[in-house]
Amino acid sequence: MEVPSFEGREAARTLAGVRLRLEIGLARAAGRLSRLAGRGGGTTIPGKILAGVDPGAVGKLARRLPLGSALISATNGKTTTSAMVAEILGDRVGLAHNRAGANLVSGVASALLAADRADLGLFEVDEGAFPDVAARIRPQAVCLGNLFRDQLDRYGELEHIAERWRVAVADLDPAAWTVVNVDDPLLADIARGRTEALRFGIDDPSVARERLPHAADSKYCRTCGAPYDYAAAYVGHLGDYRCPRCHDARPTLDVAARSITLSGLESSSFDLVIPEGTRRVSLALPGLYNVYNALAAASLALVLGASLDEIEAGLGRFKAAFGRFERITAGDRTVLLLLVKNPAGANEVVRTLAHAGAPARILIALNDEIADGRDVSWIWDVDFEPLIGPLKELVAAGARSEELALRFKYGGLDPARITLARDLEGALTHGLEATPPGEELIVLPTYTAMLALRRIAAERGLVRPYWEEAVA
C-alpha cells in the first residue's frame, strides 16, 4: 500500500479545510436570508444545507470542539434541561448550543456553524434523531432523561425508540459518560453495564402520586414482564420500582433529589444530594417535572466538571425556556404559557395547575401539524379531569379545537361552558377580554400553537421573537 507523503496529507487536510469553510459560509448566509425573508428563525436551514452538501461535515465540525460534546435527549424536558446546563456552565465555557430547540441533525449542524470558536458542544437531540446524532458527533457525555409515549404517528412505539437508544448507547466511546434517569425502568435497563454511568432519580415519597396515571408506559418488568410494585410513582411511570417476581429494582442513585418543596405555580426547591455533599437548590419553576430537569442538568454538569457551587448558583438563576413556562404581560392582565405536547407532560402541567388552585378559565390550543403530532388521540390519555370541576370557561382553540372540546364534553364539562375558537388570534383576544383585570389567563398550547401565539404576542409588542431571544 502506498503511504502518502507528509506534504500530500497536509495538502489534503488544507483542501478539506477550505471546502468545509466554503460550505460553512454558504450555509450561514442561508440562515440570514431565511430570517430576512420572515420565514421564522432560520435555525435549521444552514444545517440542512451543510448536511446536504457534505453529510460528514457535522462530525468534522464537532471534532473541532476542544472539550467535545454532550447530548441531551428525552421525550420531555430536553430544551429546559439543556438551557439549565448552559446556565450552570455560564461564561466559563464557550458553548455551541442549539438553544432554540432545533434538535434534529440539521439543528445541531446549525448550532455548530453559529459558534465556531466554542469549546464545548451542548445539544438537545430529538429522541428519534439521537442514534444518528450520537454516531456522527461521538459525544463525551449523553444525558437520557425519560421516554414517554409521544407522537406515535411520528416516532412509532416506545420500545422501538428504546431499542435504537440501547444500540446507540452500546456504541458510545467506552470512556463517554452515560448520565441517566434510573427512575425510568427503560433507561435504567439501557444503562445497565455501563461503567462510566451516573444514575440520578428522586428520593422523596412525600411528593409521590397516589397511583400510576392512566397513561403510564413502561410499567412491566424489563426482565420478566411482571407488573412493577412502586414504592413511589413520581411522574408518569418514573419512580421507585421493584419487580415482585424477579426482584429487579431501581438501581442505587448517585445523584438524588430529596426534601422537595413545590410552591404552587411559581417555584420549587429540593436538596441535591451527591456523594460529595448536599445543597439546597431553588428553582423559579413549578412542578416535579422541573425537579427532574434540574436533576438531569445537575448530573450532566457534574460529569462536565461543574462544582456544586456552580450548580446551585446556575439553577438558582435559571429562567424558563421560551413557551415552557412563560409569563407575558398584556396590559393589566397576564398570560401564562405552558407548553403541552404529550400525555406525560400535560399530566404534570395539569397536576401543577390543580395544586396551585385550578383556574376558572383556560385556553387550550390544539394543532395537528407534524411538530404537534398529526394524530390528536393523545389528548384522551391526558388526565384533564382535575381541571374540569372548577372550570367556568374552556376556550378550545387551534386546528383541532372540536376534538379538544369533545375531550372535555365526554370528560364531564357542560358544553355550554366551551367556547370554540379555531383561530388563535381570536381565541387569545377572547380569552384576554374574558379575564378580569389583574388576573391571569392560563394558556396550554401544543408546539406550533405556542409558536403562533408567541408570534401574535410579538406582533402586539408583548414578547420578542424566539430566535432573537435564543441568540441574546
Add this chain to the structure above:
Amino acid sequence: MKLVVAHLYPDYLNIYADRGNIAVLERRTAWRGIDFDYRTIGLGDAVEPGEHDLYYVGGGQDREQALIAPDLAAKGEALREAVAAGAAFLAVCGGYQLLGRFYRDRSGAELPGIGLLPHHTIAGERRMIGDVLLECELDRGSPRPLAGFENHAGRTYLDEGAEPLGRVVSGFGNNGKDGLEGSRVDGAVGTYLHGPLLPRNPWLADWLISRALARRLGEPPELEALPDELESAAQEVSAERAYARGGRF
C-alpha cells in the same frame, strides 16, 4: 335498563387513547337514562358468556400484546360464544389483529389469534400511518361515514367473502391494497381506526349500544337522538384531513 361493558386488558392495551371510546359509551348510555356497568377483564380472569353485553379491546405495543396473547387465547371460546349469543364487540388496532386467526411477525413467527373475526395479519415493512375516511353500511341502505386515524405495520386480509367494517374513501385501510377496512361479524366489529374512534363517530357508538341492548330486549331499541353538533364538526375536520393527507407513505 342497564348495559354491562367488559373492557379486556385495559392495563396492557391502551395505547391509542382507548379510554376515550369507553367514555363515549358511558356518557351516551347515561344520557339516555340507561345504567352503565363497567367491568375490566385482566390476565387470568374468567369470561362467563351471558354476563356482558359489550366487549372492548384496544391496542398495545408489541411487547404488551405478546404478554396478553396466550391469556386471550384461553378466553377465545367463551368470547366466540358470547358474540354468537348476541353480545356486541369493538376491537381496535392490536386488539383487532388478535381477534383474527393469527398474526405473523417479520421473522415469520405466528402469534395465534382467537378466530372471532375471519381475517389474518402479516407484518409489513412500512407502517401505514395517517388519517382515514371510510364509508360503512352496517345496516343495509343507510351508509355512514367513519373518520379516524390509523397507525399499523400489520397488513390484514379478510377471508374470501368476509364483510369489512367499511370501504376506504381515503387512507390505507386493512392492507393498503384492497380498499377494505376492518372486519365485521354480527355485532362484533374490528378496525384499525383510533383517534379515538367513537367521539367523532357517535353513530357507531350508538349502533354498538343498540346491538348490545338487543341481547336483553330481543331486538335493537331505537335510541333517543342526542345533540351531536360538536361530534359532527370534529368528524368533518377529520374527514378533511383524510382527503388532504391520508394514505400516503
